[in-house]
Amino acid sequence: MSTFDEAPVSWQEPQKDAPPARRNWSELIIETLIRLAGISAVVIITLIFLFLLKEGAPAFMQVPITNLLSTRWYPIEDMFGLIPLLVGSLLVTIGAVAIAVPLGLTTAVYLGEFAPPWQREILKPVIEVLAAIPSIVLGFLGWVALAPLIQGAGAPTGLTAFTGAIILAYMSLPTIISITEDALYAVPREYRDGALALGATQWQTIWRVTLPAARSGIVIAVMLGVGRAIGETMAVMLVTGNAANIPQFGLGAFFQPVRTMTATIAAEMGEVAQGSVHYSVLFAIGIVLFLITFLVNSLATRFIGGSARRRGGQI
């Protein structure tokens, strides 16, 4: 039978057990699997959050809020002041961001816009290999090589917030560089040609056209880099000195030992009795960390969305 003879049949009533029905089955199965996978991700994340709340919430009931907001962290004496840990985390993270973002962005701009092809071919893979170095190895490097240098420079000890910030900065640099470079690469060549044809210099083109056009990609690069810095535990534990006290204010704060929230959880979780107050306070620290990352993420999303809306206003 020729296909021409068959063709009209499909325009009539669909026959039972016709091939299309079987295809619909496989469609249905695949759709269901994809849906299940998607839902499971949401469900698991929700469960993690609920678990964190369940374990951490008792801390807020059993420990007076004045205790939690105090400046002393001595769990053995039931002193659970979170402020020193919060300050420790903030110091290290802000320091890391202040080092990594300018360094990362300029490196990416150099790689993407100025470097001759042969340099790019060498540097890009090298930077990507850097991302694969286990964080503890960097921490070790900080302990052995960096800390003596910092102590030699006049700090009371080499294990300080600054040491941690440098290690974290270098840990997040590869992420920031390669994602920013990808974002710059994705800017259409027409933008550059258009700007150059108007008599913009290379630097004006980069500053006024290429970077703004790549802005959302750059924000994501910085976010992922910062995310790595906030969440990092072991390397930081190794090089920040682990002293849960609030350093004196001023620039000197960076050159005193601190202890971060993540390091506290990692160091003390093994020693606490499950269900004890100390145990739930550690989970409460987890909740605080979660809130901070959530805040940073939503700010970044606002920023990307906001700039897209504002893009009509100015470059």
Place this chain on the structure above:
Amino acid sequence: MTAKLSIQNLSFTYADGAQALRQINMDIQANELFVLFGPSRAGKTTLLRLLNRLADLLEGTERTGEVLINGRDIYAPNVDVTQLRRRVGMVFAVPTPLPGSIYSNLAYSLQMAGIRDHHTIAERVERSLRQAALWDEVKDRLQDSAFALSGGQKQRMCLARSLALEPEIILLDNPTSGLDPISTAMVEDSLFQLKQQYTIIMVPHSVQQASRVADRAAFLLNGELVEVGSQQQLFMHPHDKRTEDYVTGRFG
């Protein structure tokens, strides 16, 4: 009388060894609308990009010959490329709005050129938008994103953007590709106005457009200049058999 723009023995080879232009010679007079036409890969766009030195950006290319504007070689070592590109404006086949508002797209190039006075900038923005026949459509939404414009409006905005710098020569690389006939007619109309003041070199969308707008034209084929002449001569009585075949549609 010296030509506004004079191309002398110009050859250009890309990094992959493909020779895009061979020994091109031609003179373009001030205030004429000069059309470069020919089939694809004829070297039209390459030639345009050599006239404002955008081709410099590609690595590994080789150029010989000279391009003179007002009798001065633009490839001479002491030429400021940025300055040159302000004098020789360019509009691309694909509209290239920059991220930002319509106003800032036009103000951008002026600010780059060191013009800081807001009053001067606003004045020039309005005048160039009028010259590109876009003012009436956008005057109430200058702060809207340039990406919100239609294709034809974007292209006229890009034209206005190069006009804002008050160049001497405007290069147009197929400025009406992808435009509907009405938008095309508007762009062509503004070109007739503009050549009073500027010298325009254009790669057209089609042979029909070439014969519609050209004062004089050059026919390029595979990187060679086949024939230069007036609109009358080139489209009615071409000397060269290949030109005749192309304009009558026997190939291309």
